[in-house]
Structure formats: structure tokens, C-alpha cells
Amino acid sequence: MCPAFPDFRLGSVLATSFTGTLSERHGHPVERIPTPQRLVDWLAVYGLAVDSCTSAQLDLARELRESIHAAATAAALQEALPASAVRVINDRSVQGRAAAILTPEGERRWRFGSASAVEDALGVIAADAIGIIAGERDGRLALCASPTCRAAFFDTSRSRTRRWCDMNTCGNREKKARFNASHRKRPASPE
Ligand SMILES: [Zn+2]
Numbered sequence: 001m002c003p004a005f006p007d008f009r010l011g012s013v014l015a016t017s018f019t020g021t022l023s024e025r026h027g028h029p030v031e032r033i034p035t036p037q038r039l040v041d042w043l044a045v046y047g048l049a050v051d052s053c054t055s056a057q058l059d060l061a062r063e064l065r066e067s068i069h070a071a072a073t074a075a076a077l078q079e080a081l082p083a084s085a086v087r088v089i090n091d092r093s094v095q096g097r098a099a100a101i102l103t104p105e106g107e108r109r110w111r112f113g114s115a116s117a118v119e120d121a122l123g124v125i126a127a128d129a130i131g132i133i134a135g136e137r138d139g140r141l142a143l144c145a146s147p148t149c150r151a152a153f154f155d156t157s158r159s160r161t162r163r164w165c166d167m168n169t170c171g172n173r174e175k176k177a178r179f180n181a182s183h184r185k186r187p188a189s190p191e
Contacts, residue, residue, distance in 0.1 A: 005032070005034060005035075005038055006030050006031070006032045006034075007032070008021065008032055008041075008042055008045065009021075009023065009032070009165075009166055009169065010045065011153070011165075011166070012156075013128075013132065013139075013153075013154040013156075014046055014124070014125055014128040015068055015072070015125055015128040015129035015131075015132055015154075016068075016072065016132070016151075016152060016153050016154050016165075017046070018042075018064075018065055018068065018125050018129075019065055019068050019069040019072065019151065019152060020032075020151060020153075020165065020166070021033045021042060021065060022062075022065065022066075022069075023149060023151065023165075023169075024148050024149055025069075025149070025150060025151070026147060026148050026149065026150050027147075027148025027149070028148075033058065033061070033062070035058070036052075036053035036054060036055055036057065036058045037053070039053050039057075039058050039061055039118070040052065040053050043118075043121050047109070047110060048110060048121040048124060048125075050112070050117040050118050050121055051117065053118050054118075057116070057118040057119070060092070060118070060119070060122060061118070061122055063088055064088055064089065064092045064122050064125065064126060066085075067084070067085035067086075067088035067089050068085070068089060068125075068126075068129040069151075069152060070082050070085040071085040071086060071089060071129070071133055072129065072132070072133055072141055072152035073143060073150075073152045075133045075141050075152075076141040076142050076143050076152050077143070081133070089126045089129055089130060090126075090130075092119075092122045092123055092125070092126035093123055093126035093127050093130060094123075095119055095122075095123060096114075096119055096120045096121070096122060096123010096124060096126065096127070097112065097113030097114045097119075097120050097123065098110045098111065098112050098113065098120040098121070098123055098124045099111045099113065110124060132154055137154075138156065139154045139155055139156040139160075140154070140155045140160045141153075141154055141155075142154075142155045142162065142163075144163070144164050144165035144166075144170050145163040145164055145170070145174065146164060146165075146170040146173065146174055149164075149165060149170050151165040151170075152165075153165040153166075
């Protein structure tokens with residue numbers, strides 16, 4: 001594994017973890033799936049292992065990612081869903097041929113039906129996004145409070161008051177920024 005690639009931000013919700021493979025969209029964006037192999041790596045983490053990925057498939061994945069981001073953002077703001085984003089999400093959902101399989105241990109696995117498994121994996125992600133945006137799951141779509149991030153995330157906290165997409169990154173940075181700002185206000189501090 002090449003250390004030059006940015007780490008993944010791993011959340012518990014498939015669709016919004018996928019949109020988190022591009023972060024800091026309103027600052028200096030960080031692309032966390034810069035190569036087809038990194039998409040393969042990411043999919044494996046989420047139980048969607050595929051053998052290979054072409055750059056055309058990576059493009060499809062990124063198109064789906066940005067469509068989910070756009071639709072989830074609109075849903076969080078209670079605005080109309082962008083038609084083009086809805087179309088891409090539906091296309092990926094329809095073209096995926098993954099079947100949910102129940103293991104004897106009571107776990108869910110995905111079995112891919114297409115020769116090109118990446119499309120099947122993207123179909124699973126698209127279906128997950130549809131479930132969240134349609135409000136089928138217990139939680140609330142919200143936007144990260146960090147002005148450089150504004151990622152859509154799925155808040156499953158009991159109080160539904162989560163402010164950041166990720167406490168370890170955006171949440172911590174915000175705290176640090178507040179701390180530094182309060183220190184700068186001290187009259188004795190040299191400029
Ligand atoms: Zn964030």
C-alpha cells in the first residue's frame with residue numbers, strides 16, 4: 001500500500017461514507033480514491049470486494065459519488081432534488097446486479113451477478129443512498145458545520161444534534177480553530 005494516498009474516513013453509513021471519499025469540497029479538496037486501485041481498496045473495506053477496476057469505472061463511481069452528495073445535500077436542506085443527480089443514482093441502482101445473501105452465521109454478504117463487479121458494487125451504494133434520502137432509515141441527513149467541508153452525513157445520534165461529519169477530523173479542527181481564535185484575542189500575544 002502506498003503511503004502517499006490519503007487515508008479513508010470510515011463511517012458506519014455506506015452511502016455517506018462513500019461521499020466522504022472526497023472531503024473538503026469547499027476548501028482544498030482531498031480525493032481519497034485517486035486511482036482505480038484505491039476504489040478497489042475502499043470497496044473491500046465495505047464488504048464489496050471486486051477483483052479489478054478500470055479508470056472508466058472509477059469515473060462512474062465518482063459521478064455516482066457527486067450525485068449522492070448533491071441529492072443528500074438538497075435533502076438535508078429540504079430543497080428539491082437535482083434531477084441529474086437523481087438520474088445517475090437511479091441508473092447505477094438499476095444496472096447493479098448484486099444479491100443480498102444470508103450466511104449461516106446470520107450475516108449479510110453481497111453476491112455480484114455481473115462480469116463487471118464494480119457496477120454491482122455501485123448499485124449497492126446507490127440503493128443505500130436511496131434508502132437514506134427517501135427517509136426510510138432512522139436518522140437525519142445533515143450538513144457538516146465545518147465551512148470548508150459541508151459534507152452531507154447521516155445523523156443517527158439519539159438527540160439528532162450531531163454537527164460534524166466526523167468528530168476526529170472536522171470536529172477536532174473546529175475546536176482547535178476556536179481555541180486559536182481565543183488566544184489571538186489576548187492583547188499580550190505578539191503578532
Ligand atoms: Zn466535515
